[in-house]
Amino acid sequence: MKQIAKELSVKLSQVKSVIELTNEGNTIPFIARYRKEVTGALDEVIIRDILERWNYLMHLEERKKEVIRIIEEQGKLTEDLVKKINKATKLQEVEDLYRPYKQKRRTKASIAKERGLEPLANWxxxxxxxxxxxxxxAKYINEEKEVLTTSDAINGAKDIIAEYVSDQAEIRKWIRFETLKYGKIQSLVKNEEQDEKRVYEMYYDYEEPINRIVPHRVLALNRGEKEDILKITIKPDVDKIIRYLNEALIADKYHSPVAGEVAAAIEDGYKRLIQPSIEREVRNELTEKAEEQAILVFSENLRKLLLQPPLKGKIVLGVDPAYRTGCKLAVVDETGKVLQIDVIYPHPPKAKREEAKEKVLKMLRNYGIEMVAIGNGTASRETEEFIADVLKLDNNGVVYMIVNEAGASVYSASELAREEFPDLQVEERSAVSIARRLQDPLAELVKIDPKSVGVGQYQHDVSQKKLQESLNFVVETVVNQVGVNVNTASPSLLQYVSGLTKTVANNIKKYREENGKFKNRKELKNIPRLGAKTYEQCIGFLRIVDGEEPLDRTSIHPENYPVVEALLEKIGMKKEDIGTEELIKRLNKIDMEDLSQTLNVGYLTLKDILDALKRPERDPRDDLPKPLLRKDVLKMEDLKPGMELQGTVRNVVDFGAFIDIGVKQDGLVHISNMSNEYVKHPLDVVSVGDIVTVWVLDVDVKKGRIALTMLKE
Known part of the structure; x- marks a missing residue:
């Protein structure tokens, strides 16, 4: 625990609290929100880091015990070895120490030992x-054991020495460090004809120091190798390593009559056994770090995407663009309920533009539509031009927004969508999903596998298990930070609430259908499979907006209702007054320290309670800048270097950010064009959903590329 506290720069007491709370069956969102006093207000990310590190160290301890047991059974355990194993802080160190005692498949060395040549090697x-x-x-020549000549004996002894060298933990550690610090990674083209689009051209003859290569290049090289286009090798300073080995094992004994043969065995041990093994380890380490970075970037992008501000209370027209099959339209009311579905053909080959115009105008007027959401897939910009033209005829101040429809088709074809809209076609469901994404991005995006939301980089090249775990953690964190209306939430949203499973989420929906809306939080105790512990974990994150108990619409946990009642009585207010100006005025006059002691409640918990009483239905997304809404359309040909534009950050990657500036193609702001100061990573400057001012640097219409800058000339 001390080690974790030191590594993560937190107090030992905080580490202990997190582990104890988790062992008691508490979830990360619950600990972060409702046990701030116990943890010292650690957030979800730090809590997860503590738990991940704790699990790693527990696994490390298990492995140490196992390794000590196996070596002891062989009768080869020494006090010194036990000390070294127990001192190890990484699994790799334990495996290095275990290596000489590991049961190996038959090797050159084990065959030589069977032939009785170990004493010669030791000599x-x-x-x-x-x-x-x-x-x-000559003493070891033995026909029965197939040692026919002195050369056979010497070569067998050298094989034993080579393996002995390869098994030395300290030697491996030094070589691994040396390779990582001073080695190079090299890629050469293997099958040029397989790289039709010349995606990997820059890596056809490429070399870079291992300690300087950036994560996205590691993943690009790995992909090129996997596709059999590139051959990747690790190039250490072989001469330097062999010099080190000779100094370590021969030292000042070069005059020995056997020194030459021992040196040859050492070189063989390095080149045949150590180097390929260390190369694998170095590649694995580079890949692991690169994957961690890719997952981190994807997770951060996803978090920002899920936290996009909802445009509540708007009647929206969703448009799923297409050419041949027509643009599908879906009108949804303020609650996301579908009012009308239709299809128009404004583009070739049918090109019924006038008829399409009439249909859209009729919809705008019939339903009082306030916003149009256009998917960004095929035919998106042509559809945008068409909608912009129609809106000019309507003259009612209706605005439109291009919505990232990544994953909409995945959702539309899913069992979930079929259940929700059994009578609709796949594309019609897409139009509904696009409209709802504008109204409440979080509620709609949770229905889609997080990998499909289109904000990643190399997401198919990383460990899918780690990626899934990380993305699920992000979704769970965001859902619980925002809170969920238990009377309107879909099971897809409910299952991410602290403590709830898919089964319980479906049971909530079923109960709602059979008994009508929940009137209070206590009613949730009637849900099958929702026991006392689950109730404690989930209930603070579930809101009942117009129920019998006014506190149920807040983020205050029922365990603190008696505190709230005492507080309200003290200031002469009622529960019905929460959120009113008068209550806010009285709460602002309170002495927090004094009240905390009077009510016997922690200061941090009290602060959260007061915030919830002032803004009972507060949504953290409400404080974020609203999405960029448009009335007119821009073409790529309209862009000129130096032009100033406003855009929305669609994706952040290691080398920059892609910005939607209202033309067909997103523009790229390279990391070097983000700030006049050094930028370590684009995420330090921008996030998905940010509205930024950019200037056009260069436009290549043919290649569909736009270079942008955030630096004003």
Whole structure:
């Protein structure tokens, strides 16, 4: 625990609290929100880091015990070895120490040992000052054991020495460090004809120091190798490593008659056994770090995407653009309920533009539509032009927004969508999803596998298990930070609430359908499979907006209702007054320290309670800048270098950010064009959903590329 506290710069007491709370069955969102006093207000990310590190160290301890047991059973355990194993802080160190005692498949060395050549190898390793190697080797000639000549004996002994060198933990550690610090990674083209689009051209003859290569290049090289286009090798300073090995194992005994053969065995041990093994380890380490970075970037992008501000209370027209099959339209009311579905053909080959115009105008007027959401897929910009033209005819101040429809088709074809809209076609469901994404991005996006939301980089090249775990953690964190209306939430949203499973989420929906809306939080105790512990974990995150108990619409946990009642009585207010100006005025006059002691409640918990009483239905997304809404359309041909534009950040990657500036193609702001100061990572400057001012640097209409800058000339 001390180690974790030191590594993560937190107090030992905080680490202990997190582990104890988790062992008691509490979830990360619950600990972060409702146990701030116990943890010292640690957030979800730090809590998860503590738990991940704790699990790693527990696994490390288990492995140490196992390794010590196996070596002891072999009768080879020494006090010194036990000390070294127990001191190890990484699994790799434990495996290095275990290596000499590991049951190996038959190797050159094990065959040589079967032939009785180990004593000869040991004699050679003593580097005697005198003696004749051939004469010594002759003692081991044995036809039965297939040692027919002195050369056979010497070569067998050298195989044993090579493996001995390869098994030394300290030697491996030094070589691994040396390779990582001073080695290079090289890629050469293997199958050029397979790279039709010349995606990997820059890597056809490429070399870079290992300690300087950036994560996205590691993943690009790995992909090129996997596709059999590139050959990747690790190039250490072999001469330097062999010099080190000779100094470590021969030292000042070069005059020994066996020194030359021992040196040859050492070189063989490095080149045949250590180097390929270390190369694998170095590649694995580079890949692991690169994957961690890719997952981190994807997770951060996803978090920002899920936290996009909802445009509540708007009647929206969703448009799923297409050419041949027509643009599908869906009108949804303020609650997301579908009012009308239709299809128009404004583009070739049918090109019924006038008829399409009439249909859209009729919809705008019939339903009082306030916003149009256009998907950004095929035919998106042509559809945008068409909608912009129609809106000019309507003259009612209706605005439109291009909505990232990544994953909409995945959702539309899913069982979930079929259940929700059994009578609709796949594309019609897409139009509904696009409209709802504008109204409440979080509620709609949770229906889609997080990998499909289109804000990643190399997401198919990383460990899918780690990616899924990380993305699920992000979704769970965001859902619980925002809170969920238990009377309107879909099971897809409910299942991410602290403590709830898919089954319980479906049971909530079923109960709602059979009994009508929940009137209070206590009613949730009637849900099958929702026991006392689950109730404690989930209930603070579930809201009942117009129920019998006014506190149920807040983020205050029912365990603190008696505190709230005492507080309200003290200031002469009622529960019905929450959120009113008068209550806010009285709460602002309170002495927090004094009240905390009077009510016997923690200061941090009290602060959260007061915030919830002032803004009972507060949504953290409400404080974020609203999405960029448009009335007119821009073409790529309209862009000129130096032009100033407003855009929305669609995706952040290691080398920059892609910005939607209202033309067909997103523009790229390279990391070097983000700030006049050094930028370590684009995420330090921008996030998905940010509205930014950019200037056009360069436009390549043919290649569909736009270079942008955030630096004003």
């Amino acid at each position: 050679m390793l003593t580097l005697p000052d005198e003696g004749d190697l051939n004469a010594e080797a």
